[in-house]
Amino acid sequence: MKIKNAGASLRTKDFAFKVKSAGDAGAIEGYASVFGVRDSYNEVVMPGAFADSLAKHTREGTYPLMLWQHNPDEPIGVWNEMSDDGKGLFAKGQLLQGVRRADEALIMLKAGAIQGMSIGYREVDVEPATNGDPRKLLKLDLLEASIVSFPANRRARVDSVKSDGRLSEFAQRLRDGEPPSIREFEDVLREAGIPKAMAVQIASVGYAKAVRSESEGGEAIKSAVSDAIASLRSITKP
Incomplete structure (x- = not known):
């Protein structure tokens, strides 16, 4: 049984951000989500989960926001390419030089001090967990993708x-x-x-x-x- 329009509340999900590059000019790229992996919440993001949301952004000429720690008052850059490529959600973006938080994020990303991204989304279509199988996230409305430092209290906050x-x-x-x-x-x-x-x-x-x-x-x-x-x-x- 699938549940459409599963929840209007904003949710977050953390991923290890496998940064492919973090150049001196602030360009970053990597996978923000990998499909088919059961997480600690017994959920799996399924291939194609972001396709409709990204298509809507394309039609409207927008991209999900790039924020620092999910704070809407602290945009730190722009995402200029996102694709649901079957492996995961691949993202390319630009940290904005001269923005304090962006400069700090770039320094920490290059040093490996932070290695995470957390997406903010609303559920559109999910399949409940059954018979030991994980809860499947079939369609998600992607609103923002934040660079995060994964503080010690991260699990409590996200839970x-x-x-x-x-x-x-x-x-x-x-x-x-x-x-x-x-x-x-x-x-x-x-x-x-x-x-x-x-x-x-x-x-x-x-x-x-x-x-x-x-x-x-x-x-x-x-x-x-x-x-x-x-x-x-x-x-x-x-």
Whole structure:
């Protein structure tokens, strides 16, 4: 089963940015995403995921933004070529010399001090995780691609963004009378770092009971799930 228009919330996904070159003039190029690789969120970006979004940018004469750390107030350059080439999302761009953050990014990229890119996107078409298979991202609306330094708290920040987006999606589906499956909720718990056995128990007992209760609304479920994830994160933190 595929889900169209899976989520309107902005999500981020990090990749090791395999920089093919970082010239003195600020030209950079490399793969921003590699297809078919299961990530720590049990998701796989599928070949062709960016094709429609890039085609729309082409029609409109635009490119996704190049930002520093996803900060819309800190553009650091321009992407002037992006292609969904079957292997991944290949990107060429130009860091703008004289922009402080851009100059700093170039210095760190050339020294190997930072080696990452994180894309900002909205999901358009996804295939839920089933029978141990990862969640497949089939079509994504690519909004920006940031050069990032991968700070120590990166996982917590990204987990929060993704989990909040999934929780909002769950709440809306509950309000619409279409509760997500127990397996889908289990996937959200797994994304939050909950061990598999514990996630199965929570989803099959607590979540299932809440869904069956006619007195529970979407907001109540969202609040309970959010509290559960926060509590379990603290319990399972190494």
